[in-house]
Amino acid sequence: MIKEITHNLYYVGVNDNSKVLFERLWPLPYGVSYNAYLIKDKHNVLIDTVEYPFNKNFFDNIKEVIADENIDYVVVNHMEPDHSSSLLQLIEKYPDIKIIGNKKTIDMLNGFYGITTNILEVKDGETLQIGERTLSFHLTPMVHWPETMMTYVNEEGILFSGDAFGAFGSLKNGIMDVDANIELVTDEMYRYYSNIVGKYGGPVEKAIEKLSSLPINYICSTHGPIWHEKISYVVEHYLKMARYQSEEGVVIAYGSMYGHTADVAKNIYDALNDAGVKNVVMHDLSDVDASFVLRDVFKYNTLILGSPTYNSEIFPKVADLTVKLEGRMIKNKTFSCFGSYSWAGQAVKRLNAFAERMEWNIVEPQIEIKQAGLNVNIKALSQQLAENIIKAIRN
Numbered sequence: 001m002i003k004e005i006t007h008n009l010y011y012v013g014v015n016d017n018s019k020v021l022f023e024r025l026w027p028l029p030y031g032v033s034y035n036a037y038l039i040k041d042k043h044n045v046l047i048d049t050v051e052y053p054f055n056k057n058f059f060d061n062i063k064e065v066i067a068d069e070n071i072d073y074v075v076v077n078h079m080e081p082d083h084s085s086s087l088l089q090l091i092e093k094y095p096d097i098k099i100i101g102n103k104k105t106i107d108m109l110n111g112f113y114g115i116t117t118n119i120l121e122v123k124d125g126e127t128l129q130i131g132e133r134t135l136s137f138h139l140t141p142m143v144h145w146p147e148t149m150m151t152y153v154n155e156e157g158i159l160f161s162g163d164a165f166g167a168f169g170s171l172k173n174g175i176m177d178v179d180a181n182i183e184l185v186t187d188e189m190y191r192y193y194s195n196i197v198g199k200y201g202g203p204v205e206k207a208i209e210k211l212s213s214l215p216i217n218y219i220c221s222t223h224g225p226i227w228h229e230k231i232s233y234v235v236e237h238y239l240k241m242a243r244y245q246s247e248e249g250v251v252i253a254y255g256s257m258y259g260h261t262a263d264v265a266k267n268i269y270d271a272l273n274d275a276g277v278k279n280v281v282m283h284d285l286s287d288v289d290a291s292f293v294l295r296d297v298f299k300y301n302t303l304i305l306g307s308p309t310y311n312s313e314i315f316p317k318v319a320d321l322t323v324k325l326e327g328r329m330i331k332n333k334t335f336s337c338f339g340s341y342s343w344a345g346q347a348v349k350r351l352n353a354f355a356e357r358m359e360w361n362i363v364e365p366q367i368e369i370k371q372a373g374l375n376v377n378i379k380a381l382s383q384q385l386a387e388n389i390i391k392a393i394r395n
């Protein structure tokens, strides 16, 4: 079925409902889409391709739109193989096609695929007349690779944004934002951003600022729905993520082998809810993939980590999360921690050292129980912590 987005602009991407781990790392409970677009004009232009194993539908979609017409250009906004790995087959089918990219794209075209000919290099802000429409090219380095750029249709305000504004989740219900379950898409956009782009808040903010003077009617990303009705919504969320701004809420993430650390977690969870804190979520890191925890860390302003001491270290599942948090250089968190040990507690001390490195606002009391902590009033300490957290995040 042909999917026309607006006059002579077609969706030719595909859904992937079979991959288990995106980038062999991130679970895909709702699948993922690889979006590509075809503009019909005096010169037909394809924007990006799809991941190699899924390209049969992609080539069928193209045929459905242009039958035996030629494609004159393919714009490569991003070289990550989920979008570029069908290029060689594309060239085989359309041998005269010209590849549009920037200087850094050209280097990668050769490095990944040995492609060195039929390339048109574009510079930042350069335009190309394709008939009734004018394309302009805007370099957005490190969103999230060095060659990333965005392509804009001047006459209609259509932005092909690459991975920016993208979300996990295949497009089962339709390709537009109005077709989507917006809560789920927002969650999956936070998960995509926090795990894949999260380190590059600075470049993302720069890219958004750079494009802010352009009127935008459609944002056509490489993953997830096309944004049209909800453009201000998605841009607002994206800016928030880029700036590490989040709303009131607490993420409690912990590991626990025998339930003692988990018991403290439950007490803190109840105390926060009783005290009226909005959005309290709790994750046992042995049950949930860290990508969902990172999503919530980007959504909410407070993080409380809990860990048993394990061979004088932080419990591995918790330590792994701290590595991921540090790798994304997450800023502006209110933080506390708790733990359990049996002979010499180290976890809480190490978690505090981590939070100090991150320059987060550390809140006390921090509950570290020995064994089952039978002589400790965990409930009262949890209530004290909840009060102090409210003071820290509401003043």
Ligand SMILES: Cc1cc2nc3c(=O)[nH]c(=O)nc-3n(C[C@H](O)[C@H](O)[C@H](O)COP(=O)(O)O)c2cc1C
Binding pocket: 255, 256, 257, 258, 259, 260, 261, 262, 308, 309, 310, 311, 312, 313, 340, 341, 342, 343, 344, 345, 346, 370, 371, 372
């Ligand atoms: C493999 C292993 C290593 C441990 N290493 C330490 C340690 O270095 N120092 C310590 O005080 N307790 C250590 N413990 C004890 C646990 O930290 C303690 O029993 C804690 O209460 C477990 O918390 P949980 O019930 O939440 O799993 C270790 C336990 C295990 C199973």
Ligand SMILES: [Fe+2]
Binding pocket: 078, 080, 144, 163
């Ligand atoms: Fe990418």
Ligand SMILES: [Fe+2]
Binding pocket: 080, 082, 083, 163, 222, 223
């Ligand atoms: Fe991508």
